[in-house]
Amino acid sequence: MARRHFSAAPVIAAILAAAPALAEDAAVPACGRTVQQIADGFIPLFYEQGKVREAYEAFVAEDYRQHNPHATDGRDAAIAFLEPFYERNPGHRMVVHRVLVEDPYIVVHLHGFSSPEDRGAAAVDILRVENCQIVEHWDVTQPVPERSMNDNGMF
Amino acid sequence: MRVCSAIMAAAFFASAAPAVANPALAAAEQSCTMSAREVLDEFIPLFFEQRNAKLAFETWVHPDYINHNPFAATGRDAAVNFLQPFFDANPEARYIVHRVIADGDLVAVHNEARFNPAGPPSAVVDIFRVENCKIVEHWDVVQQVPEQSANQNGMF
Numbered sequence: 001m002a003r004r005h006f007s008a009a010p011v012i013a014a015i016l017a018a019a020p021a022l023a024e025d026a027a028v029p030a031c032g033r034t035v036q037q038i039a040d041g042f043i044p045l046f047y048e049q050g051k052v053r054e055a056y057e058a059f060v061a062e063d064y065r066q067h068n069p070h071a072t073d074g075r076d077a078a079i080a081f082l083e084p085f086y087e088r089n090p091g092h093r094m095v096v097h098r099v100l101v102e103d104p105y106i107v108v109h110l111h112g113f114s115s116p117e118d119r120g121a122a123a124v125d126i127l128r129v130e131n132c133q134i135v136e137h138w139d140v141t142q143p144v145p146e147r148s149m150n151d152n153g154m155f
Numbered sequence: 156m157r158v159c160s161a162i163m164a165a166a167f168f169a170s171a172a173p174a175v176a177n178p179a180l181a182a183a184e185q186s187c188t189m190s191a192r193e194v195l196d197e198f199i200p201l202f203f204e205q206r207n208a209k210l211a212f213e214t215w216v217h218p219d220y221i222n223h224n225p226f227a228a229t230g231r232d233a234a235v236n237f238l239q240p241f242f243d244a245n246p247e248a249r250y251i252v253h254r255v256i257a258d259g260d261l262v263a264v265h266n267e268a269r270f271n272p273a274g275p276p277s278a279v280v281d282i283f284r285v286e287n288c289k290i291v292e293h294w295d296v297v298q299q300v301p302e303q304s305a306n307q308n309g310m311f
């Protein structure tokens with residue numbers, strides 16, 4: 001009896017100590033990562049380092065739903081579209097200007113260009129995350145015009 | 156004398172305070188407690204749904220609004236002077252808001268602009284930055300929806 005009492009005490013203490021931490025982590029889904037953590041993993045790998053296959057295989061669902069009208073559904077189709085694009089355009093860069101994260105969405109406002117002389121295009125990607133994977137993608141792209149009515153730039 | 160002038164000043168400010176018809180704005184101006192999403196929750200119905208550019212901008216947009224749309228001059232008045240005549244001349248023009256995503260002081264509005272009922276719509280993402288309960292900055296990206304798509308999902 002006494003032994004049980006002594007062995008239970010540290011268990012109770014551990015539960016009490018863990019309780020605030022459990023409450024703080026309540027937003028972490030069962031799959032283990034928040035949407036912010038997915039954004040923090042995917043954005044450097046894909047947009048900044050251009051590691052298409054590594055980024056997609058780590059973070060994108062196989063049956064990824066694609067809304068870009070020039071691409072077909074699925075992760076493999078995205079990789080098959082993007083990898084040759086990077087091979088043809090080794091100077092292509094994406095500069096991420098702002099990111100918004102609100103579960104289940106990630107919004108990435110970026111500037112894509114193929115050389116320092118290229119005005120390039122402004123784009124916004126919207127990614128939807130489910131079970132720690134990017135499952136859906138929308139985007140809007142607009143070439144940066146030569147002239148602007150204001151001095152603020154597009155970013 | 157000092158007391159007198161203070162009372163006069165108070166009376167002057169009280170009488171100079173504009174009559175504010177919008178209770179949400181009145182509350183916001185007393186102490187700015189609205190989040191960026193709450194500001195957009197007021198702006199979106201006025202602008203995107205009712206297309207009342209003048210009321211939406213004069214209520215919720217700062218006069219020194221920084222506009223990054225390359226086809227618009229910067230500032231609130233420039234936006235109203237461009238948008239309101241456009242909506243007045245094009246009563247068929249519509250926006251359909253598909254999703255609103257907020258994070259801190261930024262709010263993204265993914266919308267479909269149908270300016271000409273006979274023509275193709277455009278896909279748009281507007282990003283607004285809010286400071287002290289006013290929209291102070293705006294970026295957008297606009298792309299015409301192509302006639303054909305490689306997938307069946309639409310752009311929204």
